[in-house]
Amino acid sequence: MNPSIIATLWPGFEDPLLVRRTLLAGLLAAGAVLALGWEKRRPAASAAGVLAVLAAAFWLIPVYGKVVNYPDADRPELDELARWARQNTDPAAVFHFPEAGRRNEPGIFRARALRTVYVDWKSGGQVNYLRAFSKEWWSRWRTAMDGKGYDPKRGYAGWGIDYVVTGQAVPGCTPVFENSRYRVYSTAR
Incomplete structure (x- = not known):
């Protein structure tokens, strides 16, 4: 792939909000992987853990990650x-x-x-x-x-x-x- 394309598409991590979002995505992914790791030994705990991560994502992404799905188009x-x-x-x-x-x-x-x-x-x-x-x-x-x-x-x-x-x-x-x-x-x- 062309390096200049990668430079344009790759996010600049000097933006603190982007760092926050990346950390949040990593933590949510890690939580899901940990919860899925319990599946064989404790299936109910695993399912509860996955559901907890999903529920947390619905709250954390817009609040902590400050993600707005559709920015205000009324200008x-x-x-x-x-x-x-x-x-x-x-x-x-x-x-x-x-x-x-x-x-x-x-x-x-x-x-x-x-x-x-x-x-x-x-x-x-x-x-x-x-x-x-x-x-x-x-x-x-x-x-x-x-x-x-x-x-x-x-x-x-x-x-x-x-x-x-x-x-x-x-x-x-x-x-x-x-x-x-x-x-x-x-x-x-």
Whole structure:
């Protein structure tokens, strides 16, 4: 496997929350293995132990691990951006969110604005099913998702991107749309 793919997919353990979640997963797995180890000698205790680990997981994962299954998708600024895109851009327009990283805003935008997003983390899940897509997605991800925001010298239009969505004001550039969270810059010169 390509080392740069592994570097992107492998979590960075400098995040304390990720360390907490990893330890929690390890402890729950160890508890389940210990409980299953009693199966031959004490089947009732083994079953009770496994059930206790499962019950603990339902409580510990969201509380101690701070895992939210579906983060809040109701974001007024994102809705406003999607509404503007639907009403003011060509249906074939391509949008890019260079600062989004692994967040879900691009996917929510795609669904609400009915506009194409150049690349986002969630659509990368399709690499498991479509080999040709995986190569294209990985190429786009590596090239376009550096998290640095909009750089007008970057040549986005050459990649087929019509609009770049960022949270930063770009000196010398005028956004075509702006709200309290997002600024949209056209790549057309």
